[in-house]
Amino acid sequence: MDVSPARAPGPPRSPLSRLSGLPPLPRSAVPSLAAVVCAVGLLGGCSGGGGAPAPDRSTQAAAPLAANDLEDDYRAVIKNVLPSVVQIDASESLGSGVVYDDKGHIVTNAHVVGREKTFRVSAATGGRPVTARLVSTYPEQDLAVIKLESLPQGLKPARFGDSSAVDMGQIVLAMGSPLGLSGSVTQGIVSATGRTVSEGQNGGGTGATLANMVQTSAAINPGNSGGALVNLDGEVIGIPTLAAVDPELGGGSAAGIGFAIPATTVRTIADQIVKDGKVTDSGRAALDITGRTVLDDAYEPTGVAVVEAPANGAAGKAGLRPGDVITRLGDTEITTITSLAEALAARRPGDEVVVTYERGSETQTAKVRLGEM
Template identity: 70%
Template sequence: MDARRLRTRRPVVAVLALLCCLGLLSACSSSPFSSSSREEGDSTTQAALPRTLRAVDDLQDGYLKVIKNVLPSVVQIQGRRDLGSGVVYDDQGHIVTNAHVVGDEKTFRVTTAGSEKELTAQLVSSYPQQDLAVVKLQDPPDGLKAAKFGDSSKVEVGQIVLAMGSPLGLSSSVTQGIVSATGRTVTEGGDGTTGATIANMVQTSAAINPGNSGGALVNLDSEVIGVPTLAAVDPDVGDSAAQGIGFAIPASTVRNIADQIIEDGRVTDSGRAALGITGRTVVNDDYQAAGVAVVEVQEGGAADEAGLEPGDIITRLGDTEITTITSLSEALAAEKPGDETTVTYTRDGDQKKADVTLGEQ
């Protein structure tokens, strides 16, 4: 049987259905047409169909090209207990992944795409505040291919993307979707995460499952535009993931953190604003979250310089209402070190305000 016919038969059916819905096939319209109109419509359809088929083939060829270009740079990372994914960052054997993938372990087994051979990697450093980490292969194989990281500022809603990784341990898996939103601030929750609050995340409809963490979210230019990190949870069905809502750390953040870890062995400039306190959520008389109580003030930190003390209850940062420690983290994620803002708080029942110059986390 002709292999090409097998490949194109289903797209033809799909295209015919699409054209019918658009009213391009005269037989699908409820309006009467003359014989000449039907002949003209048939001619138009016959001319449009090959073009549409070529577009379908071109898109499929584009997918295949991206997978061929990028998948060799996506690896599976196995610790003693947890399994995740990683992206080859350079030809020296550095691999970027999520901090929650490496956990508190130091040594990992790494499998590259298309190979069953396990390689050994050592942790370089982990930065849980941004849920990123770098590991390094002890003996990088010949031909190790580094991925190309794209420009996060050019990511657009509606852009087609592919997610690559090892969901549920199924190495070298690829899923497809679009960029659903950009600039999301998300706080991780649940077991196995760092609890980090991460700003500017890319939201995608591409399926992201356990094991995808640390992999690659890729555009059709074969550029990594993000590192898939977590999927949203539907509160109505317990801990089940909400379908089609996943989040990836943007490539610009990944490059910033990875470059510092590789050069200095740690993050020296996080770019994350901080108050310099240890806090906890407090509730009101109706047991509703009502603010963040200051438990400890870091000496010389932003809160200390502004005069905040243990026992104060923070209720607002700038124009943002603060009810929980998570809402405070999300408000700070929208700021930068050195930004000036106002903290509203209560002390002994009295509401007060303090001007604060934010420090760095």
């Protein structure tokens, strides 16, 4: 099924943008150390020169033991996981990746690799870049695997956690190369689980509709794509992929609203690519149609018109044909191609679902056994 970028129906929500596809930063865009120190001085107060007095360091000793323990946990996780995170440089983009195994496979986002075949990979902990080559990409889930031609010293495979154990309120760290700053770490919590989101195609996004996403408040910026979202046990629980965009801010990112592909999905796709060189079992349901959004006289979306429905596909077998307009999938109202993709993302191949559609002036239903994308 072709999916074109469109706003989903229901309560207003921010559209999503891809996170990477970022050209290397010009040197002039990187602040000098002196400028950074000056900024810190302005924010925190400078000693001498009539500035505000520096905070009494003796107050640090009064910090609760629990806070010190949490800081120690952060440091331990960063020390343990950062050697598993890399920066990926393509000719026109920059992103992040996670070391998947001891054979040099790196998992990242499909929109990070784009259509390119070779890459320069740098360890987050430093060292000379190494050449990597594409194994396979799976844009439908915005995942890809590349393989290093040689293994840099110090790199180690990451440990991937159980997505079913991820819960709201968990503290998480996001590791990657935001804006080209390799080995950067931000912190936040798991804000929600089970989100279904659709990324745009503008600027190189895959247009994929992604289910069961982990929402996080950890800062996610261009270049974080394909990196690691990590719990305090040092396990990768997701691959940061999307950030929300606020149209009222001129399309700028909405702070504290990012999304990561869950680790279980990452393992399912990556294992197939490593073993077979491609995805052989997506686990994603499909109607097996090509469709487009239909607008009414007021230019409001009202359904999805079937453009193509092969006779051997799920919809075709159930009797749907070109010209039919799908308005409901099960209990879910369908108004756009994106809403149809999101409804399908919540189902599995082989599920039976009632599809409501309009044929001419009549409303009809058909029981469809869903196919596989």
